[in-house]
Amino acid sequence: MKLARKITSTLTETWLGLGLLLGFFLILALYLTGFPQFMSLDTYKLSEIEEGASKEEFALTPPSTGGETEFQEEEPKKTEEIVPMKPICDFSDWRYDGCEMQGDGRALGQENNSIVYFIPPPSQIETAEAQEWMVRSQSRKIVGIREVIVKSINSSSPPAPECTIRKNVPALVFATNGLTFNFWHAFSDVLVPLFTTSRAYDGEIQFLITDYQDWFVEKFDKIFKALTNYEIINFDTDREVRCFDHIIVGLRGHKEFGIDPVRAPRNYDIFQFRMFVRDSFSLPLWLDIPYKVNDSPDKKPRMMIILRGRSRKFENADEIIAAAERVGFEVIPGKPETENVTEFAKKVDSCDVLLGAHGAGLTNMVFLRTNAVFLQVEPFGNMKWACDLFLNEPAAEMRLRVLGYNVTAEETNLYEKYGKDSPVIKDPLQLEKWGNASLVYWQEQTLRLNITRFTPVLQQALQLVEEQS
Template structure:
C-alpha cells in the first residue's frame, strides 16, 4: 500500500534566512466531506513519458459553420395580399427555448446547464445517463425532447473519457424514482485525461472546475466519472473548498440521484489561464491564485521589494525548479553561483510526484523569483506572490510559442513579471548526442513540419540544457532590477 508522505523537496544552498514554518492548512471541517481512497491507485506516467499526448497549442478560434447567404426566389418576392396573410399560433410566436447543452464544435468542450424540472434532474451514474424532466413553466410536458452526448472534460478530443448521455424527458411521469435526493446542485465532470502531469492537473481540470464550482460557494456536489483516487487525495484541500459534500464516484454508482439542477461538463477558457471576458463571468487568474493562497494558508501576497543602495542581510530569494527527466539543467551549480554573486539567496525546488502540495506551495510562496526550464514544474508559479518574477527557459528547437502559450501568457494573467530566455544550439545537449548535422540540430523548422510527435521526441524528450552563463547573466540582473520597480 502506498502512503502519502510529506517529503522535503527543497535543497538549501544558502542560509540568509530560514525556510518559513508551515502554518496549518486552512480547511473547512464539514461533516459531509469524505476523503476518497488514495492508496491503491498506481501513480500515472511521469511527464516525460506523456509528452506526445498533448498536441501543440491552437490559438485560432474554433471553427464554426456558417449558413450560406439566402438568395430570394420569386416566391419570396411575391407580396402577401390581405387574403393570404400568415397567421401564427401562440406556440409559433413564442421565443425558441434555449438548448440545455451548449455545443461548441470540434475543439471547445460541451457544457449542459440543466434546470431541475419536476422532481429534479436524475443522474444514474453507472449508465452515465442524466435525465431532465420538463419544468413546471413548460406545463409539465416537453413535446420535442432532445438528447446530447457530452464528454465532461475540458479537452473535447481526449480519448478514454466516458461520454455522458443527457436526455430530456417528454413528461414527468417518464422520470425514474429517486433513490437519493440532494438539496444542492450537481456538477458532473471527468477527472482522467492527461491528469498526472502537474500542468494538466490544473490547466485541464482544476482551473475549469473552479470556474464552474466557485459560483456555488461550496453548496454543490461533485459527480465524477473517470475518477482518479490519487488526484482526489493530492488535491483534497482544494476540492474541499469547492464542495462541502461527498464526491460521488459516478462510474460505480448504481442509484438514481436527484438534484434540483445540474451542470454537466467543464470548459477551459485557454491554456492554464482564465479569460474574464468569457463565461462564467467575473473570474480571473489573480482571483484564482488568491483562492489557492487561502486554501493553503500562503502568507505572502507580494514579493520582497529591493531598495537600491540599501545594505541588508536579507536577500531576495530565487527558487530554481529542478527536473529529474529530460530538459534537466545540467550546470545548475554554476547557475546557482552566478545568482548568488548577483545578490540572490538560492534554493532548489525538487518536488517528487507525491509531494504534499500545500507544503511545497509554501516554499514557492517564499520565493521572489522562480526560474526553470519549460516543463510541468513551472506550474508552481501559481503559488508565487503577485508581482514576483518568473523566468522560463525555453529549450532549443523553436519552442518559444509553446512556452508562451503554456506559461508566458498565464504568468502575465496572474500578475507576475515574466521573462523568457531561449536556448541557443550550443546550450542544448542535442549537439553532443545527435551531432551538428542532424535535422533536429541544424534545421528545427523541418522537425516542426514533421508534426508534434517529432517535436516532442527531440525537443521535449531527448535534450538537456547547459546555460551559457554570459548570455544568461543579463536575465538575472534584470530580474533583480524588476524587484526594485
C-alpha cells in the same frame, strides 16, 4: 247659434287635449318598457358602466337587441403559446462540451456510463424532442475520458428513475482522469475550469465526479474543499438517483491555463484564481513579494530553481545555482514531484523568483506572490509559442513579472547528438513538418546553459526584485 259654436269649440279642444294626453302616456309607457331604440347612446353607456363594464369594453361591444347585428364580431379564440425548449447541450466550443439543465434533473451512476436525465416542464414535455448526448465532462475534448450520457426525455419516453436523494443546490458533473497526471494539465484541464464553473456558487454546489481518481482528489483536497461544502460523489460507483433543480455537466475551460473574464461568472480571471489557490493553501494574501517584508535587511532574496529529472533537465544545475548565488540570491532547489503539494506551496510562497526550463513544474507559479519574478528557460527548437501560450501569458495575467532565456543550439545535447549540420539543428521548423519535433525537442533534449550568457538574466531578475524593496 252662438251657443252651438261655443259647445263645438269646447268639445274640439277637449278631444284634442285628451288625445295629446293619451299620446303622452303611450310614449312614456313605451319608454319605460326599455325598448332600445328609445334609449340614447349616453344612457346606454351609463347603464353599462353602472353594471361594471368599462368604457373600453363598451367600445368593442355594441348594444345588443337580442340577436346578432352587423356590428358584432366573434371574439377570436385564444391559443396557448408553446415556447420551444432551449437546447440543454452545446458542443460548439472548440475546447469543451457542456450541458446545463434547469428543472427536473436526475443523476444515476453506472458501471459503464453514468446517466443524467432531464425531464422538461409539463408545458413542454409533450412537444419536447427526446434526445441523447455522450458528453466528455472535462474541459478538453480528448480521447480516453469516460463519457457521461445526458438524456432529455418527453411524454413518450420510458420514465426516468424515481429520486432517492434530493438536494436543493446545483450539481456539477466532471471527470478527473485524462492528462491530469501532469501537473500543468491538472490545473489547465480541471482545476482552473472547475474554479471558473463553480466558484460563483460560494460552496453551495455538489460535485459528482466521473472517471474518479482518488489520488487527484486527495492531492488537491484543499482546492476541492474551498469550492464545495458538500460530500464529493464518485459518480461511477454511486447507485443513488440524485435529483437536483440545476445540473451542469462538463467544465468551462476558455483557454490554456487561463480564464476569459468576459465569459466567466463575476468576470473571474486567472489572477483571482491564483489568489483563490493561495487562500485555499492558507498562504498570506499579501500583494507584494517576500523581499519587501523581510525581517532583516541583510537577508537575501530567494530563488527557487525547478530541477527536472528527465527531459529538458539542467545538466549543469550546480553551475546555475552557483551563478545565482554570486549574483545575490539565496537558492532553493525544487523537486515538486517528490514533495507534498501543501509543503511545496509554502516553499514557493517564500521565494521572490521561480526559475525553470519549460515544463509542468513551472505551474507552481500559482503559489507565488504578486510581482514575483517568473523566469522561464526556453529550450532549443521552435518552442517559443509553447513557452508563451502555456506559461508566460498566464504568468503575466497572474500579475507576475515575466523574464525569459532562449537556449542556443550549443546549449542543448541535440547539437552533439545529431550534429551541427542536421535538420534538427539547422531547420527545426522543417522537422515539425515531418512530425518529429515533439519527440526530439520535448522528449530527447537536455540543457547545459552558458553561464556567461545567462548571468545577465539573473542580474535582471535581482534588479526587478529589489525594485520592490
